[in-house]
Amino acid sequence: MTESVQHIDTLARRGIMFILSSPSGAGKTTISRMLLAADDQIKLSVSATTRPPRPGEEDGVHYHFVDDAAFDRMIEEDDFYEWAHVFNYRYGTPKGHIRSGLKDGQDVLFDIDWQGTQQLFQKDQQDVVRVFILPPSIAALQRRLENRATDSGDVIESRMDRARSEISHWDAYDYVVINDDVDECFAKVRDILAAERMKRQRQTGLIPFVRELMG
Numbered sequence: 001m002t003e004s005v006q007h008i009d010t011l012a013r014r015g016i017m018f019i020l021s022s023p024s025g026a027g028k029t030t031i032s033r034m035l036l037a038a039d040d041q042i043k044l045s046v047s048a049t050t051r052p053p054r055p056g057e058e059d060g061v062h063y064h065f066v067d068d069a070a071f072d073r074m075i076e077e078d079d080f081y082e083w084a085h086v087f088n089y090r091y092g093t094p095k096g097h098i099r100s101g102l103k104d105g106q107d108v109l110f111d112i113d114w115q116g117t118q119q120l121f122q123k124d125q126q127d128v129v130r131v132f133i134l135p136p137s138i139a140a141l142q143r144r145l146e147n148r149a150t151d152s153g154d155v156i157e158s159r160m161d162r163a164r165s166e167i168s169h170w171d172a173y174d175y176v177v178i179n180d181d182v183d184e185c186f187a188k189v190r191d192i193l194a195a196e197r198m199k200r201q202r203q204t205g206l207i208p209f210v211r212e213l214m215g
């Protein structure tokens with residue numbers, strides 16, 4: 001009779017707060033969407049923002065699009081894990097059920113800037129994994145923003161102006177991936193997530209398993 005072999009990926013484990021940051025246009029939304037489509041163990045933290053929706057963005061899916069008064073109310077009611085001013089708008093991570101989900105092994109994907117990353121790390125260091133995505137060049141970044149065609153010329157110019165200042169926070173991240181070929185970048189981000197899921201201190205199910213082995 002074959003023994004029932006316990007695989008490490010079926011043992012109970014603690015969830016991960018998996019953060020992707022990058023300068024605007026470097027590809028973090030693209031990589032996020034690829035990850036969400038390919039991996040059913042991770043779900044997106046849908047942020048609230050006062051930025052108007054871009055073509056194709058759906059309220060409640062890509063963002064919770066709110067006005068300033070609603071955003072102020074969410075701050076007053078302490079609804080946010082973190083929030084920040086980014087590019088003349090405000091963005092924030094609703095607390096939701098993130099903390100309870102982590103205990104149940106639910107991984108959460110965050111597409112947030114360096115300010116939000118810093119705040120989450122200060123609050124939940126052991127659960128946070130920080131990945132920074134870089135463009136292969138400034139010229140490629142500009143081209144991608146233009147080709148994405150979701151922002152006006154002025155907005156693109158202001159985001160390019162901010163790119164260097166955003167890139168300057170690269171060394172506050174655990175991992176850095178250059179997004180030259182998008183499939184290669186995606187494969188590397190998936191490898192990072194797979195390895196972090198295997199980290200011993202997240203494998204809560206290992207303790208009884210090893211106790212059993214040791215008899």
Ligand SMILES: Nc1nc2c(ncn2[C@@H]2O[C@H](COP(=O)(O)OP(=O)(O)O)[C@@H](O)[C@H]2O)c(=O)[nH]1
Nearest residue numbers: 024025047084086091092093111112113115116
């Ligand atoms: N701190 C923080 N930053 C966020 C949040 N949601 C999005 N951002 C960041 O805000 C910046 C602008 O996002 P967006 O307007 O979607 O533009 P994009 O960077 O061109 O995709 C990006 O750096 C996002 O990572 C959030 O909830 N909190």
Ligand SMILES: Nc1ncnc2c1ncn2[C@@H]1O[C@H](COP(=O)(O)OP(=O)(O)O)[C@@H](O)[C@H]1O
Nearest residue numbers: 024025026027028029030144148179180181182
């Ligand atoms: N490796 C890549 N090569 C070429 N274009 C890319 C690559 N990665 C993303 N893009 C494109 O660049 C634009 C910006 O990507 P996006 O994911 O919106 O960036 P961000 O979320 O970081 O602002 C999009 O049109 C996207 O399809």
